[in-house]
Amino acid sequence: MGLTSSLRRNNKSFLRIFMILVLSCIPGRTNLCSNHSVTTPIDLPPDIPFSLDSLDLEGYISFDDVHNASKDFGNRYQLPPLAILHPRSVYDISTMVRHIVHLGSTSNLTVAARGHGHSLQGQALAHQGVVINMESLRSPDIKIHKGKQPYVDVSGGESWINILRETLKFGLSPKSWTDYLHLTVGGTLSNAGISGQAFKHGPQINNVYQLEIVTGKGDVMTCSEKQNSELFYSVLGGLGQFGIITRARIALEPAPHMVKWIRVLYSDFSAFSRDQESLITKKNGFDYVEGFVTVNRTDLLNNWRSSFSPNDSIGANQFKSEGKTLYCLEVVKYFNTEEANSMHQETESLLSELSYIPSTLFTSEVPYIEFLDRVHISEIKLRAKGLWEVPHPWLNLLVPKSSVFEFATEVFNNILTSNNNGPILIYPVNQTKWNKRTSLITPDEDIFYLVAFLPSAVPKSSGKNDLEYLLRQNQRVLNFCAAANINVKQYLPHYETQREWRSHFGNRWEMFAKRKHAYDPLAILAPGQRIFQKATQSSPIQLL
Secondary structure, eight states: OOHHHHHHHHHHHHHHHHHHHHHTTSBOOEETTSSSOOOOBOOOOTHHHHHHHTSOOSSEEESSOOSGGGOOTTOSEEOOOSEEEEOSSHHHHHHHHHHHHHHGGGOOOOEEEESSOOOSSSTTOOTTSEEEEGGGOOOSOOEEEOSSSOEEEEETTOBHHHHHHHHHTTTEEESOOOSOOOSBHHHHHTTOOOOTTHHHHOOGGGSEEEEEEEETTOOEEEEESSSSHHHHHHHTTSTTSSEEEEEEEEEEEEOOSEEEEEEEEESOHHHHHHHHHHHTTOTTSOSEEEEEEEESOSSHHHHHTTTOEESSHHHHHHOOOTTOEEEEEEEEEEEOGGGHHHHHHHHHHHHHTOOOOGGGOEEEEEEHHHHHTHHHHHHHHHHHTTOSSSOOOOEEEEEEGGGHHHHHHHIIIIIOSOOTTSOEEEEEEEGGGSOTTSSOOOOSSSEEEEEEEOOOOOTTOOGGGSHHHHHHHHHHHHHHHHHTTOOOEESSOOOOSHHHHHHHHGGGHHHHHHHHHHHOTTOOBOGGGOSOBOOOSSSOSBOO
């Protein structure tokens, strides 16, 4: 290390002495979803920050600017970390993890890999630990490989929207998506990555050829179906418990130029679900199948007109949505410009087999990238109104097909009285397209439904837009499922007790815990998931 670097490091250390003294006076934890703050003092042994600062890194560590890393998209908790690592390479991450492992059980330091911070209940946070800003990791660059089985190599901190833009330059794109693309690869692959293409290609975790992982021991390992396969499948859907994804090889397919985007309404849930299930079993059907529920919405069809055109304008004008529970089927057919005529014939044939309300047929034709990035348009509008960075008490459930009618009848007709504060998604997926060797937990049926309650709690509001009301509503849904013995599984799960986590994993719990001990024996990774507690001198690895 040169003289200039040494002087810079000495000056930086001096400044951090001051910052550490300041930080030691800041409360450590705030629960934003209660009416009062719960605080605990931060105990910062001076040797810990200095030991972090002494690490030889290509990137850098910050101790003073931790506000953004203290919260997530859920916006309900504020848990400040001790430090943020801004890595420039995988070796920065490995060095940090190895250092914390070296400190052993004498330190309470944990590590959270943070991408876009889109977790809901603090899963991307590390209270008084080290948050790794994965968006700083820009190595390797996006590299597209063409051929019979095309793929793209990307950093775990790369966003899906950037991957889409780059792969489209080669006429390619990933096969499976999430509804919102401004998320990082490592974040979605640690959960699953589910959207309307999942019935056809499986979730994003099914479309990965290879991963590079930094384990909880600090080891850098390449893994795939044939190389270190146990780690490969453990990490996919593993909630960040076994390693940090630093690189991924994602499967690609030829990308279409355009999409035919269709929405229709149903008043009967049985007809709606029957048509959805029929569509996901067709070999040459639609390329995307989703749906959503509307409860007592005003001027629903008029709101669609900004993006869609009605097939029957007079009938659409006469249709009333007020006071009704309606089910929207949303489907898409991919096509290239020269295929427009055949595409129209195919979609008309598919629609002719469905039982929707005829006057509610709305269609649009938009570029492929515009469709995939559709949620970002809503984000821009909500940010302009100051309604994006608000609490998001979301609840995502996987409901088995055998119970979905019972679930829908009670939840959409009795528990919910409106959904003006956010969408409710509902659509089936075919589990035969999913790889059961990953860590993702799903209902044990061939077909199950993703049901996603996605409300926003409006600041300084009361009634049905109030955060506490929405949280109670979520709990009513869960209580009903428990009372009715509906074996739902949470997607993006959050539990507080050992009993709940064991119930979630079922007979796969012992294997999950065994792999945790193998790849992260001190339980330093992803503490915000609240599955395991870091081992200390006084206690071995435990559940929270």
